[in-house]
Amino acid sequence: MAKRKFGLFTAIALAGSVFLAGCGGDTATDSGGSGEGGEAKDPEFLSVLTGGTTGTYYPLGGAMATIIENETGIDTTAEVSQASAANMTALADGDAQIAFVQTDTAFYAAEGSNMFEGEVIDTVSAIGALYPETIQLVTTADSGIASFEDLKGKKVSVGAPASGTYINAEQLLEIHGMTMEDIEEQNLDFAESQESLQGGQIDAAFITAGTPTGAVESLSATADVSIVPVADDKAAELIEKYPYYAKDTITSGTYGLTEDVPTVSVLAMLVVQNDLSEDLVYDITKAIYENTDQIQHAKAKLIKAETALDGIGIDVHPGAQKYFDEVNK
Template sequence: MKKRFYLGMVMLLALSMILAACGGDDNGGGDNGGDEGESNPDFIGLATGGTGGTYYPLGGTFANLINDETGINTDAITSNASAENMAMIDNGEAEVAFVQTDIASYAVEGTQMFDQPIETIRGLATLYPETIQIVTTADSGIESVEDLAGKTVSVGESGSGTRLNAEQILEVHGMSFDDMSVQNLSFDDSTTGIQDGSIDAAFITGGTPTGAVEGLAAQVDVVIVPVAEDKAQELINEYPFYSTDEVASGIYGLESAVPTVAVQAMLAVSSELSDDLVYDITKAIFENTDSITHPKGEFISADTALQGIGIDVHPGAQRYFDEQGVEAE
């Protein structure tokens, strides 16, 4: 009798262990042989930038596409853009975020404005050129970068990629923030300040046309200060993530194209998201580019989505691009 009792207890214990093992940890990631993460959240926060930039309107479109494809409620969140967005992914305030390629690299490396590496960031895709625009008016008399000396200039919000772009452009011109009265303003506040005369010029990094600058151009004659070819090349030699670019004629009422430089806008995602979810997010965006009404939509393509990405790509996004035959350059 005792033997049968003990045997029964052993068999019951063994069955309980087997059932526990089969139950596993169901966090929604599935068993796909090596997920980066296992998280399928109930809500996806998509960190963008200020309402006057390019990230915010594009983010609204992307949020709708992601919501439709995944069924997960997705919201575009305003922020101070690139650097803050990396912190938002790291502390769980956002799952997807816009960021400049240079800032994403700094975040992963733990350099510049980042005290230590952020290990939770992965690349999803690059999107379009982020043009550095030095904005002023015809009445300011500012025609060159050197003319900014002694002026009141907005260099972007504290911690933003724009601020670092401004610092690096001034550097190759033998200048620094000490040569001017610096303001740390959003794009909207920058253009408002130019219009009311409280500042003379502003650095704005964003896809052209940028909404805040379009609004300014409707009120005054906008001037974009050029970055000369030799200075652009010097900048590229020092910081290879830059490329030459221009603000095309017709934008902001410009009569001719203005040479400048650019970095790339990209989307980053949390490494905690499952491969399947990131695959669905990537697919939602790149198979619905015809839904992007912003002028920068013409640059957003799977064919170029890995160009200059600079950080490790999330396996879920990589799976999608592998299926499309897209390779990094």
């Protein structure tokens, strides 16, 4: 049972949306909450929470919103947001229906740990994983920063407090024998990090996003970008302690890099309110995973039904599970 009051959540959701039964003329079965006689009452408007405009979630979310609207006939809009942690809270509060989130952040929400300490969210479930969210420690070639140890005493952007990026930064510093107290912590979003690196106000920035990331690409247009590597032994140590991480590589040519840079990643995923019907979530899932050719972003090629359940640490919505069971059998 969520520590949030479910009755309030339901009241907000009902007051904020006008519902209709079924989808495409069919009567749907509501997996999370049903109307009279068991008929689903899904919204006639869907909101997809993404992230900041210079990250990866926003352009992908815009493309997915268009696909969902075209395939389901439901008005769907992508919304700018504060990304993972804020998105989980917004869905639990009934402020949106679908959201992008990091797999590690969703796991914390489900168990009530880290930024969700004492606040279990069990009214949100998974649609599926999308692509690796690469942890990028970004600096410039003239900063003198070549390793994590070089961050000591430097001004480093670590994202908003309690954000997914912040926790990633905290855990990577930990593995390198450091804490937030060893740096001059700056709580900036991706766009602010880019501008501050360009202006020399900060020395480095943690950015967790699919590559190439818009903010880092913009930085590379005016400065020589350098990405601090995560050594193989440190990556292995991190994964052993926090198994939702995976080894990753930022390839040569990205941001003008002249060689591959080893690092780590979590996964980006889509989550949805439990209250949406099984039929509707099935249709949403099918729309996304069968129309990735309509997404004009490099990460689209990584979005596959075959790997959509990899790394998912929370319950999968029955509608999404039904789709993956059909295509992966």
